[in-house]
Amino acid sequence: MSAARRVTIRPMNTEILDWYAESARVLPWREPTATPWQVLVSEVMLQQTPVARVLPAYDAWLRRWPTPAALAAVPVGEAVRMWGRLGYPRRALRLHGCAVALVARHGGEVPDDVDALLALPGIGAYTARAVAAFAYGQRVPVVDTNVRRVVARAVEGSGEAGSPSTTRDLAAVEALLPDDAPTAARLSIALMELGALVCTARSPRCPECPVRTRCAWRLAGSPAYQGPVRRAQGFAGTDRQVRGLLMAALRDADAPVPQHVLDAVWPEAVQRSRALDGLVADGLVDPVRSGEYALPGLHG
DNA sequence: TACACGTGGCC
DNA sequence: TGGCCAAGTGT
Incomplete structure (x- = not known):
């Protein structure tokens, strides 16, 4: 590890971790008592869906299916109906398929191995590592849209993240993680929380940011993003x-x-x-x- | 790499 | 008012 990383990144990590300890939202899947299954369900529901909409769905879902075996035992249509208006109902299909696979391949338990997680339906590069880090405390890079934006600004000095590349993004975040696994996992969730609450896509709250004095983007004068314009999503009439x-x-x-x-x-x-x-x-x-x-x- | 894939709230 | 955005995955 380079000396440069030790002197510039470590203080930033400390500030972000301190901020998280003080400012993190209280969410059910973050409780110490949350099971790996609860963490996995929350992560799938949170894919492209805001926390406020996930909260009630998460509670209802886990009351009904507290374990993978419970979900695997019902017809997939029950899962699709229970998904309600969360959006992207294929996620319900895959979460059910995931439960079936957990019973078939892992004795009804959620594996702690990233590759085993990646092999499950609906579990991709982000969710596999989120479960490994948040449910099992592992030192793995967890890269979502928030983390990409925080790293682009604070470390790289760019107003927005560039085009996503799993390989490149994982390497960039891995280099920021401290050696200690539980601390690395906490930093991962802290980076996400910082992106969700402070370093937001629109109107970032820089005065409230724990790394405002070290942020490469701020130090560069918060220049406007120069990269390619993303295409709008579009929905009406599609x-x-x-x-x-x-x-x-x-x-x-x-x-x-x-x-x-x-x-x-x-x-x-x-x-x-x-x-x-x-x-x-x-x-x-x-x-x-x-x-x-x-x-x-x-x-x- | 780029595109399809739901839904609703916010500025 | 309407475009933008939200803890991505699969093809």
């Missing part, structure tokens, strides 16, 4: 919106839904049909009998 409307209709029904009911959720037949076909192909919807549809595994 297949994604139509899929959401179809799923809502199916979630709200307790029996198979006739075609004409689904036809009523969107006026354009071509797009509606394409969206429904996509949902069936994804395993989110079961065609049952002729012209009736249902959540998967519940009627047949």
Whole structure:
């Protein structure tokens, strides 16, 4: 490890850790009593979804399925329905598949090995390391959009993170972690929290930042981002919106839904049909009998 | 690498 | 008002 890292990064880590100890939100999946399964469920729910919306869903989900075995024992459609309006319902599908795999391959336990975690459905580069660090206290780089932004600013002096590259991003964050595993894990969650509460994408709260005097971006005068402009997401009128409307209709029904009911959720037949076909192909919807549809595994 | 994939709140 | 953004994954 270079001498430069020791003199510049270590004080920054200390300040971030002190700030976290004082300012972190109290969240159920951060309680010392949280199980690895609880941590895993929270991480999947938090993928692209704000904490405020996850909180009630997390409580309801874990009350119903406190273990992987409990979730694995029900039809996947139950998981999709319970997912409610969290968004990206394929996550519910994969979380159910994850529970099945945990029972089949790991005795119903959540493994502590990053590669074993990566092999599970719905668990990618971020979530595998988040579980290893937050549930098992390991020293592994945990890189999400918050961490990428904090490192881009505080360390690299850029207003925004560049294009994501798992290999590059993991290496950059690994170099910042202290040697001690529990401290490294705490720094990982602290970096995420700093990005979520202070070093935000829009209107960062620099006066409240624990590293405001050392931040490379501030020291450079907070220059505007020069890199390529990201393409907007877009939602209105897309297949994604139509899929959401179809799923809502199916979630709200307790029996198979006739075609004409689904036809009523969107006026354009071509797009509606394409969206429904996509949902069936994804395993989110079961065609049952002729012209009736249902959540998967519940009627047949 | 780029794109598809839900939903709702905020400035 | 509407674009932007939120603890990503899979293809």
